[in-house]
Amino acid sequence: MKNLIFILFIFALxxxxxxxxxxxxxxxxxxxxGRYSVDLTTLSTYSDDQIKxxxxxxxxxxxxxxxxxxGCQNRAEMMHIxxxxxxxxxxxxxxxxxxxxxxxxxxxxLEIKDPNGNxxxxxxxxxxxxxxxxxxxxxxxxxxxxVIDPAIDNKKAMLLKDWLGFMTNSNVSKYTFLESKWxxxxxxDNGKSSVINGFFxxxxxxxxxDFHRSTMERGLAANDLAKYLMQKLKYGYxxxxxxxxxxxxxxxxxxNLFMHPYxxxxxxxxxxxxxxxxxxEAEAYYWERLAYWQKETxxxxxxx
Numbered sequence: 037m038k039n040l041i042f043i044l045f046i047f048a049l050x051x052x053x054x055x056x057x058x059x060x061x062x063x064x065x066x067x068x069x070g071r072y073s074v075d076l077t078t079l080s081t082y083s084d085d086q087i088k089x090x091x092x093x094x095x096x097x098x099x100x101x102x103x104x105x106x107g108c109q110n111r112a113e114m115m116h117i118x119x120x121x122x123x124x125x126x127x128x129x130x131x132x133x134x135x136x137x138x139x140x141x142x143x144x145x146l147e148i149k150d151p152n153g154n155x156x157x158x159x160x161x162x163x164x165x166x167x168x169x170x171x172x173x174x175x176x177x178x179x180x181x182x183v184i185d186p187a188i189d190n191k192k193a194m195l196l197k198d199w200l201g202f203m204t205n206s207n208v209s210k211y212t213f214l215e216s217k218w219x220x221x222x223x224x225d226n227g228k229s230s231v232i233n234g235f236f237x238x239x240x241x242x243x244x245x246d247f248h249r250s251t252m253e254r255g256l257a258a259n260d261l262a263k264y265l266m267q268k269l270k271y272g273y274x275x276x277x278x279x280x281x282x283x284x285x286x287x288x289x290x291x292n293l294f295m296h297p298y299x300x301x302x303x304x305x306x307x308x309x310x311x312x313x314x315x316x317e318a319e320a321y322y323w324e325r326l327a328y329w330q331k332e333t334x335x336x337x338x339x340x
Contacts, residue, residue: 059073064233067235074128076128087170087172089123090123091193093122094115100262102263105155106187106259108162110259111256112167115168130213131164131214132210133210134162134209135205136230137230137232139231140229146206148162152284183196219236250329255287257294258294268280269281279306294319294322
């Protein structure tokens with residue numbers, strides 16, 4: 037009976053949102069290596085006031101949301117830590133995958149407008165997107181599924197159908213609800229393909245491999261650096277060759293250029309040559325923000 041209730045609950049959500057829900061365990065039986073999917077009917081429900089307070093706590097944190105290019109998995113993981121450790125609120129994560137991540141040779145992405153005008157054609161393209169979800173008992177004693185995603189709406193938690201409807205191509209994408217502990221996923225052919233293989237993994241800030249250490253914190257620091265760069269341009273920095281604008285167009289570029297102190301790529305060398313000492317100041321700011329996020333993460337994790 038419990039499984040039937042869950043199936044009916046998911047069916048109702050799918051019918052209302054006109055999107056496609058999928059179960060990781062069922063769709064990727066060869067990739068399943070743990071309990072991913074969540075029975076939403078077992079989650080606690082919260083009042084409007086409780087959810088507003090949680091949303092305010094998240095937006096009052098130093099997570100920078102006004103750069104949607106930034107790694108959503110990092111924002112979602114930090115929100116998860118705040119919800120779990122600081123606010124003690126039950127929640128899950130919703131993952132939506134564009135056809136680019138579902139099918140080989142399909143180049144359709146999730147798309148949103150770039151609020152900052154940095155992206156090509158003013159359009160941000162996502163292969164996937166993820167955010168925390170909580171349940172609300174509304175005035176009619178019915179249960180609403182709310183997505184906390186200030187990168188899309190920085191005023192309030194969004195109804196699931198509104199969150200899905202905000203993204204172009206969500207109607208040809210697929211979404212799923214997973215336990216909040218899952219941070220990221222693997223793809224086929226040992227990462228050579230962008231198509232998911234059904235394996236997800238949790239986050240740890242102290243992985244053995246140096247390249248992966250503090251991945252979330254590095255991503256959040258890269259977002260902060262994007263804010264720093266945008267503010268400099270806003271207040272008159274002369275980006276004569278368009279390099280800073282190019283840098284801001286894609287968060288992966290910022291992340292890859294600054295996450296490692298020994299990066300000597302041609303792109304970074306050019307930036308340091310054409311925009312020194314500005315880029316040296318930006319690089320120092322990135323490492324300052326990384327130290328902040330490492331400290332903040334450790335502090336929140338100790339609240340368990």
